[in-house]
Amino acid sequence: MSFPLVCLGNPLLDLQSDVTPEYLQKYDLKADDAILVEEKHMPIFEEVLKMDNLNVVAGGAAQNTARGAQYILEPNSVVYFGSVGRDVYADKLNEANAKYGLRTEYQVQDDIATGKCAALITGSHRSLATDLAAANHFKETHLQKPENWKLVENAKFFYVGGFHLTVSPPAIELLGKHAAETNKVFAINFSAPFIPQFFKEPLDNSLQYVDYVIANESEAAAYAESHDLADKANDLEAVAKHVAQLPKANTKRPRTVIFTHGLEPTIVVTHDHTTGENSVKSYPVRELAAEKVKDTNGAGDAFAAGFMAGLVQGKDLDKSIDVGQWAAALSIQEIGPSFPFPKQTYA
Numbered sequence: 001m002s003f004p005l006v007c008l009g010n011p012l013l014d015l016q017s018d019v020t021p022e023y024l025q026k027y028d029l030k031a032d033d034a035i036l037v038e039e040k041h042m043p044i045f046e047e048v049l050k051m052d053n054l055n056v057v058a059g060g061a062a063q064n065t066a067r068g069a070q071y072i073l074e075p076n077s078v079v080y081f082g083s084v085g086r087d088v089y090a091d092k093l094n095e096a097n098a099k100y101g102l103r104t105e106y107q108v109q110d111d112i113a114t115g116k117c118a119a120l121i122t123g124s125h126r127s128l129a130t131d132l133a134a135a136n137h138f139k140e141t142h143l144q145k146p147e148n149w150k151l152v153e154n155a156k157f158f159y160v161g162g163f164h165l166t167v168s169p170p171a172i173e174l175l176g177k178h179a180a181e182t183n184k185v186f187a188i189n190f191s192a193p194f195i196p197q198f199f200k201e202p203l204d205n206s207l208q209y210v211d212y213v214i215a216n217e218s219e220a221a222a223y224a225e226s227h228d229l230a231d232k233a234n235d236l237e238a239v240a241k242h243v244a245q246l247p248k249a250n251t252k253r254p255r256t257v258i259f260t261h262g263l264e265p266t267i268v269v270t271h272d273h274t275t276g277e278n279s280v281k282s283y284p285v286r287e288l289a290a291e292k293v294k295d296t297n298g299a300g301d302a303f304a305a306g307f308m309a310g311l312v313q314g315k316d317l318d319k320s321i322d323v324g325q326w327a328a329a330l331s332i333q334e335i336g337p338s339f340p341f342p343k344q345t346y347a
């Protein structure tokens with residue numbers, strides 16, 4: 001079977017709940033951030049499980065994108081790789097993925113629990129505190145199994161969550177190299193400010209393979225600060241230009257950097273490495289009445305889902321961005337990183 005889109009990331013179950021700003025403060029969490037938990041954060045999971053407004057939903061940033069892209073595309077279009085445990089949390093993820101028709105090829109850990117993310121909602125903000133657990137044990141050897149590598153070889157598009165840079169840079173390198181060598185499309189998401197901040201080296205190394213960078217304004221600012229561009233941290237266009245022109249393994253394709261910016265327009269810079277030309281564009285977001293927004297957990301993943309689905313469908317850059325903005329608007333009207341059923345179609 002050939003699935004055009006292969007995604008790689010950390011499969012997590014989201015334990016989502018509304019909390020007060022004081023609750024975030026107690027654990028030193030910012031309102032709109034994503035972190036890996038330390039020992040001091042561990043009580044959060046037990047506390048969240050007892051909260052009245054708990055929602056347990058399938059999460060994991062790239063898995064959300066994979067599910068969302070499969071939601072839009074025809075059946076058997078997307079395969080997702082990641083690592084889970086052998087437990088009821090993984091059952092929950094399998095259930096959600098089956099509903100969307102997403103094919104998964106999990107690496108399963110016998111003695112480690114499936115990863116979880118406390119998605120702590122304060123109004124339109126979400127603070128994500130993640131215990132990767134089994135997700136942290138993904139190995140590139142899983143991709144190299146003949147039956148899995150066949151799926152890689154048959155794919156034409158790759159999407160990797162930047163979050164996975166904390167887990168398996170060798171797996172990302174395998175996919176990136178393969179994409180560059182075979183002139184396929186390779187996309188990466190910065191995922192969170194701490195990725196360009198603390199995983200600068202593996203990120204910098206993977207960028208040579210990347211055709212599409214997707215990130216939001218705070219991740220762009222974190223990138224600027226860790227790359228001697230601190231004076232440009234708030235200038236999305238300048239940061240996008242910088243990233244777009246970084247060295248590229250496959251010069252047959254340009255590099256396009258897409259920075260979303262909440263309700264502000266999305267900034268897009270494309271750099272052609274053969275001509276040295278830059279193109280800069282900006283796209284307004286789809287307006288949505290504030291009362292329609294349930295929560296913003298997964299909004300960025302949904303944008304990436306729509307964008308990747310657009311590319312797979314052969315749409316041009318403008319249209320693919322629009323599918324991304326449509327998908328993000330759909331997802332924020334649902335609880336958690338989810339999409340409405342019965343399925344809606346892009347128009």
Ligand code: 26A
Pocket residue numbers: 009010012013014034035036058059060061062064117119128129130132161163164166297298299300301337
């Ligand atoms: C390595 N970390 C911290 C993470 C994540 C993550 N997905 C992968 N790795 N931290 C949070 N998430 C997911 O991000 C989604 C929202 O964009 C959450 O599971 C949530 O569904």
